[in-house]
Amino acid sequence: MNSLIQKYNVPGPRYTSYPTVPFWDETTFSETVWVRHLQQAFSISNSTTGISLYIHLPYCESLCTFCGCNKRITRNHAVEGPYVDALLTEWNLYCDILPDRPRIAELHLGGGTPSFFSTGQLNRLLTGIFNRATPTESPDYGWEGHPNNTTSEHLQLLYNFGFRRVSFGVQDYTPIVQRAIHRLQPFGNVRQVTGWARQIGYTSISHDLVFGLPFQKPDSIIDTIHKTLTLQPDRIAFYSYAHVPWIEGINGQRGFRDEDLPTGDQKRVLYETGRELLELAGYIEIGMDHFALPHDLLYNAVQMGTLHRNFMGYTTTKTRVLLGLGASSISDVWSAFAQNEKDPNRYMNRVLAGELPLLRGHILDDQDQFLRQQILNIMCQGQTRWPLGSWSKREWETLNNRLKEFWLDGLLDYDVEGLSVRPEGRPFLRNICMAFDERLNYAQPQTRLFSQTV
Known part of the structure; x- marks a missing residue:
């Protein structure tokens, strides 16, 4: 395994x-084109599956130095x-151009x-x-809470609006690791908010753990997971730390x-240590970096073949329209993507001036959509099929050479x-998907764009 990790x-x-x-082609993108694609997708899906809504809330009181998210640090x-005000203005701008009242099947508050x-x-x-939307019959609403400042009032309010999922960022309980990542967070705080959520009636509580953090050792993972198991969260996201300090806006890394x-080999030991403990405790590995107990809807989605993946990660809900509100949010209507202004002030200024705050976008051509489906299948199901004749002779020779390895x-x-x-290939899902990534393989980027796959 070590030689494969190095490879x-x-x-x-x-x-x-x-x-x-990084490989979006903005030459065919414009606000007019984006709105047309959005309206077409909305007309297809709103009355049947509804839409998904992601709302980005970027503010944090302190900087966590492991974080790769778009955020703004302030105590103000x-x-x-x-x-x-800006979020509601942006929402109303979209509602004004949609042909019908949105039905929200999936809603997530992220940060x-x-x-x-x-x-x-x-x-x-x-x-x-x-005020301008209706929940679907069985909505899936979730949000991300910080154990140090989430209150029972936060949990109750969101529960009253239909939220039944909440995820708490834990990362690691080891003091030296917490100090390094500037995330000082005692176990007692996590236990308290988890207990509140369960008492209020949340049916899916998730803890986010991270492996590959500075100073992290197998003992750190063992202690963190043992503590986590005493609280029995329904889901556990066991993420690989993405070290990307060169990306604008996350220099805290x-x-x-x-x-x-940890080195690549050491990082893999951390993951295997954690995975073994989680599986012994009855958690089932799902896709990449996720685990769930058998009663959770995420596990049920795997069993039914309906697991989906989008800009919010793995989800049990698949809609044709994912509308992102807020600074840096990305919207997806399958045939087109659009991203908002990243800077919160620029975002607010444009929205409050009555503009859709679009920064960039991409219109997917037929090949994009075909390759997207193959990659989605691999990430969600660990397999994919395509009709005979899907590849030209030259395309197949290229793909065959990549897959043969x-x-x-x-x-x-x-x-x-x-x-x-194969089960042995699960740690390398990202690498396998890269074999299908024609835009990445064509560009052959010479600068660092992504974190390491292991």
Whole structure:
């Protein structure tokens, strides 16, 4: 395994979309084209599956130096009101151009730190959203809470709006690791908010753990997971730390030295240690970096073949329209992507001037959509099939050469109609998907764009 880790530990996307953002072609994108694609997708799906809505709340009171998210650090809570004003304005701009009242099947509040916002502002935000929308019959609403500032009032308010999922960022309980990543968070706080959520009635509580952090050792993982298991979260996201300090806006990752990080081989030991403990405790591995107990809807989606992956990660809900509100949010209507302004101030200024705050986008051609489906199948199901004749002779020769290497290493089986990833290949899902990524392979980027795949 160590030799394979050394071979395949290369920079690569996490494939929450295809094409990935660095390879979007903006030459065919415009607001007019984006709105047309959105309206077409909405007309197809709203009356049947409904739509998904992601709302980005970017503010945090302190900087966590492992974080790769788009965020703004401030202790000034006066920013809450103007930002909520902008979110509701953007929502109303979209509702005005949609042909019907939206039905929201999936709603997620992400960050940043959603629990940075007061219950009063969150109530105002969600009341404004549902003034112009209707929940579907069985909605899936979730949000991200910080154990240090989530209150029972936060949990109850969001529960009253239909939220039944909540995820708490834990990362690691080891003091030296917490100090390195500037995330000082006692186990007692996590136990308290988990207990509150369960008492209120949340049916899916998730803990986010991270492996590959600075100074992390197998003992750190063992202690963190043992503590986590005493709380029995329904889901556990066991993420690989993505070290990307060169990306604009996340320079906090330079708060520790590269030599403080585990090597690729050491990182894999951390993952295997954690995975074994989780599986012994009854958790089932799902897709990449996720685990769930058998009663959770995420596990049920795997069993039913309905697991989906989008810019929010793995989800049990598949809609044709994912609308992203807020700074840096990305919208997806299958045939087109659009991303908002990343800077919160630029985002608010444009929205409050009556503009859709679009920064960039991409219109997917037929090949994009075909390759996107193959990558989605691999990430969600560990296999994919395609009709005979899907590839030209030259395309197949190229793909065959890429896949043959994985087959020789015992990671997958394939033929002219599809492939299936072996259990030994699960750690290398991102690498396997890269074989299908024509835009990445064509560009052959010479600068660092992605974190390491292992």
